[in-house]
Amino acid sequence: MIEVGTELPPLTVTLRREDLVRYAGASGDFNPIHWSDRMAAALGLPGVIAHGMLTMASAVRVVTDWISDPADLLEYGVRFTKPVVVPDDDKGASVTFSAKVDKVADGRAEIDITAVAGEEKVLGRARAVVRVR
Amino acid sequence: MTIDATMVGRSYAAAESYQVGREKIREFADAIGDPNPAYRGADAVAPPTFAFMLGSRALEQLLNDEELGLRLDRIVHGAQKFSYTRPIKAGDDIAATATITTVRKAGDVEVIMYETALTTVDGDPIATSTSTISHNRADA
Numbered sequence: 001m002i003e004v005g006t007e008l009p010p011l012t013v014t015l016r017r018e019d020l021v022r023y024a025g026a027s028g029d030f031n032p033i034h035w036s037d038r039m040a041a042a043l044g045l046p047g048v049i050a051h052g053m054l055t056m057a058s059a060v061r062v063v064t065d066w067i068s069d070p071a072d073l074l075e076y077g078v079r080f081t082k083p084v085v086v087p088d089d090d091k092g093a094s095v096t097f098s099a100k101v102d103k104v105a106d107g108r109a110e111i112d113i114t115a116v117a118g119e120e121k122v123l124g125r126a127r128a129v130v131r132v133r
Numbered sequence: 134m135t136i137d138a139t140m141v142g143r144s145y146a147a148a149e150s151y152q153v154g155r156e157k158i159r160e161f162a163d164a165i166g167d168p169n170p171a172y173r174g175a176d177a178v179a180p181p182t183f184a185f186m187l188g189s190r191a192l193e194q195l196l197n198d199e200e201l202g203l204r205l206d207r208i209v210h211g212a213q214k215f216s217y218t219r220p221i222k223a224g225d226d227i228a229a230t231a232t233i234t235t236v237r238k239a240g241d242v243e244v245i246m247y248e249t250a251l252t253t254v255d256g257d258p259i260a261t262s263t264s265t266i267s268h269n270r271a272d273a
Contacts, residue, residue, distance in 0.1 A: 026164030052210045057165040057182040077214030
């Protein structure tokens with residue numbers, strides 16, 4: 001039974017430069033701010049940053065790991081509030097995702113997702129709506 | 134030329150449909166580090182954010198509209214939302230049309246919202262992607 005306040009199992013993902021290169025290739029997003037320190041610095045960024053869409057893809061895993069049928073995901077949205085800086089080292093950047101059911105009504109559950117890298121929230125208003133059976 | 138609110142409603146259809154293959158779905162799932170078995174095999178469905186990629190050919194058309202005067206390297210992705218009618222799956226042949234829905238200006242920055250309708254080539258709805266982007270016209 002899905003109830004308001006139910007917490008979904010959290011997930012921590014580590015993003016390294018290699019992961020950004022792989023995502024660039026698979027998604028076709030070759031913006032150099034995701035792989036070149038020089039280009040990232042030229043745009044005033046603190047370093048190479050992860051693709052927002054990669055962070056968004058990682059965040060929804062908390063929900064898709066929890067529902068049994070992927071067809072039950074009805075809506076998913078985020079705001080990209082802070083960039084995830086990915087250093088060129090073995091450690092990379094860790095992002096922890098957690099989620100909680102905020103509302104259940106009319107056969108739908110609304111789930112709030114939180115994404116934290118270091119001490120900062122990197123996504124805002126991250127919310128998924130799933131069908132409840 | 135620059136974009137303004139009179140351009141709300143302009144629509145851009147992808148020149149070609151996107152044929153979804155199961156190996157592309159697997160490649161994408163691997164790239165986001167997601168081992169979910171639903172994204173693999175003959176009956177594979179695509180991870181939720183795969184939908185964003187399907188809009189890229191329509192976005193290309195939008196960026197090519199010289200009257201808007203937008204440059205990809207001046208764009209920051211501010212927000213993204215998807216509504217799904219059904220999951221995208223291997224074998225789908227998907228048409229994408231992007232429509233400008235909002236234009237707001239704040240100094241050199243233009244905040245643009247556009248909605249991309251993803252449908253089968255016969256027009257049956259699959260998903261809608263709503264993107265908010267900021268375009269900065271200021272010279273660095």
